[in-house]
Amino acid sequence: MVRENCGVVGIFSSGGDNVVPMAIDALRALQHRGQEAWGIAVPGRAPVRRLGLVSAAAGEFDEMSRLFSSSAAIGHVRYSTVGRSSLENAQPLKVADLCVAHNGTLSGASEVAAMAGGCTFTPQASSDTLAAARRLVELMSKAPGLGRALSVLRDEMAGSYCFAFLAGDGSVYAARDPRGFRPMVLGSRAGGRVRVVASESAALSAIGASLERDVRPGEIVRLGAAGLESETFAREDRTAHCSFEFTYFAHPSSTMEGKSVYLARRAIGAGLAKKFPLREADLVIPVPDSARPAALGYARELGIPFDEGLIKDRYSKKGPLRSFIEPRQDDRVEINRWIIPIRQIVEGRHVVVIDDSLVRGTSSRAIVAALRGAGARRISMLVTYPPIQHPCYAGIDFPSRAELAAHSDLPDQSLEAVTERVRADIGADFLGYNDAGNLARAVGIDESSMCFTCHTGDYATLGVTPAHAARGDPGAR
Numbered sequence: 001m002v003r004e005n006c007g008v009v010g011i012f013s014s015g016g017d018n019v020v021p022m023a024i025d026a027l028r029a030l031q032h033r034g035q036e037a038w039g040i041a042v043p044g045r046a047p048v049r050r051l052g053l054v055s056a057a058a059g060e061f062d063e064m065s066r067l068f069s070s071s072a073a074i075g076h077v078r079y080s081t082v083g084r085s086s087l088e089n090a091q092p093l094k095v096a097d098l099c100v101a102h103n104g105t106l107s108g109a110s111e112v113a114a115m116a117g118g119c120t121f122t123p124q125a126s127s128d129t130l131a132a133a134r135r136l137v138e139l140m141s142k143a144p145g146l147g148r149a150l151s152v153l154r155d156e157m158a159g160s161y162c163f164a165f166l167a168g169d170g171s172v173y174a175a176r177d178p179r180g181f182r183p184m185v186l187g188s189r190a191g192g193r194v195r196v197v198a199s200e201s202a203a204l205s206a207i208g209a210s211l212e213r214d215v216r217p218g219e220i221v222r223l224g225a226a227g228l229e230s231e232t233f234a235r236e237d238r239t240a241h242c243s244f245e246f247t248y249f250a251h252p253s254s255t256m257e258g259k260s261v262y263l264a265r266r267a268i269g270a271g272l273a274k275k276f277p278l279r280e281a282d283l284v285i286p287v288p289d290s291a292r293p294a295a296l297g298y299a300r301e302l303g304i305p306f307d308e309g310l311i312k313d314r315y316s317k318k319g320p321l322r323s324f325i326e327p328r329q330d331d332r333v334e335i336n337r338w339i340i341p342i343r344q345i346v347e348g349r350h351v352v353v354i355d356d357s358l359v360r361g362t363s364s365r366a367i368v369a370a371l372r373g374a375g376a377r378r379i380s381m382l383v384t385y386p387p388i389q390h391p392c393y394a395g396i397d398f399p400s401r402a403e404l405a406a407h408s409d410l411p412d413q414s415l416e417a418v419t420e421r422v423r424a425d426i427g428a429d430f431l432g433y434n435d436a437g438n439l440a441r442a443v444g445i446d447e448s449s450m451c452f453t454c455h456t457g458d459y460a461t462l463g464v465t466p467a468h469a470a471r472g473d474p475g476a477r
């Protein structure tokens with residue numbers, strides 16, 4: 001199983017507009033969801049795929065738009081989770097007449113149940129997206145209808161998925177898993193002549209399209225000559241929207257599940273201030289960039305000055321990249337090396353540092369050390385996401401449990417003890433984690449309608465309980 005938390009887009013114009021330039025711009029707006037490879041597919045052609053950032057191929061855009069000119073297209077940006085990216089793993093994939101772009105993680109339900117240690121240590125022989133696409137094509141060869149085929153597939157595979165499909169007749173389809181783990185939205189421009197589906201509304205904004213609504217969990221929509229058609233292929237009692245999207249993954253300008261990500265992050269910061277009111281602090285600084293709205297919310301709530309004490313160097317080789325979604329540890333370290341403290345801001349001060357998450361501890365250790373080096377008197381680290389103690393099997397690349405900073409082999413170890421251990425590990429003077437209830441309240445979605453499995457270890461939302469083992473343990477792969 002190859003894990004992918006990526007970005008997908010699908011565009012159809014009923015007026016014959018060439019949508020390829022729009023697809024490219026939409027993918028650029030989804031770059032934060034995947035920075036390793038990208039691609040687009042149009043009817044009747046093999047998908048075009050490239051490694052690296054979309055912008056790295058800017059010199060090709062005009063020719064690509066001319067050669068691939070089409071009124072229907074799907075696209076994909078890839079955040080792989082295993083080893084180096086290769087072009088074979090880039091998407092969209094094409095199986096028979098069906099092109100597929102996938103955001104999420106899919107695996108056979110039995111494979112997930114037998115999984116140990118975290119996705120990193122699972123067999124990589126085949127792509128989950130390719131397996132799903134082949135199965136869908138096989139099912140449709142027996143009985144037509146993508147919705148019907150998806151309703152069969154959902155019982156055979158576990159995980160999360162948002163799909164954009166391009167069918168042989170030029171129709172664009174989009175489907176979202178019945179728990180709604182990953183976001184997906186529907187929009188339009190030019191009075192509905194151009195219809196768009198995308199992982200996030202940031203992609204709609206980038207091409208001048210308006211957000212109409214979320215694609216509903218368990219819904220498949222078709223954008224084609226007949227306009228917008230919708231079908232429900234699966235129903236679940238409750239949703240499991242990924243809470244991590246709200247603190248880290250999604251673009252701050254996006255609206256998901258009817259909630260502004262930016263405002264949600266600011267409210268999360270204000271909620272954190274109620275939980276940890278460090279009024280004696282001199283200033284509040286964010287870890288750039290995702291934590292900035294939360295730091296602002298925290299500072300405003302307590303009336304403490306907000307400032308930029310850490311600057312991400314955009315001009316270094318990896319400056320524009322997000323460290324967490326880089327697959328290699330040395331690349332993550334390299335990115336964090338270029339988060340630079342501003343001595344004049346932090347020297348001699350008690351600094352509250354707001355971060356969006358603490359996964360391996362790589363960036364926290366580097367940031368605390370850098371602030372100490374710049375003369376900070378006291379460093380209080382507050383994390384907007386609760387302790388991540390379990391792997392994600394629904395599309396986010398958390399490492400095996402043993403690599404998670406907050407993982408504990410002691411089942412009864414208290415949250416306080418875990419927090420103290422992590423605090424000592426990263427070298428901060430104080431560490432405070434948010435909790436699920438506080439986060440959900442700030443977002444404005446009921447806690448029971450969101451996924452917090454990487455914090456709680458309760459895999460009921462997935463419908464399958466993976467076997468756990470740390471790397472090196474007997475049974476770990």
Ligand code: SF4
Pocket residue numbers: 181241242243244245391392393394395396451452453454455
């Ligand atoms: S386990 Fe965590 S990262 Fe994965 S879907 Fe659930 S909340 Fe999101």
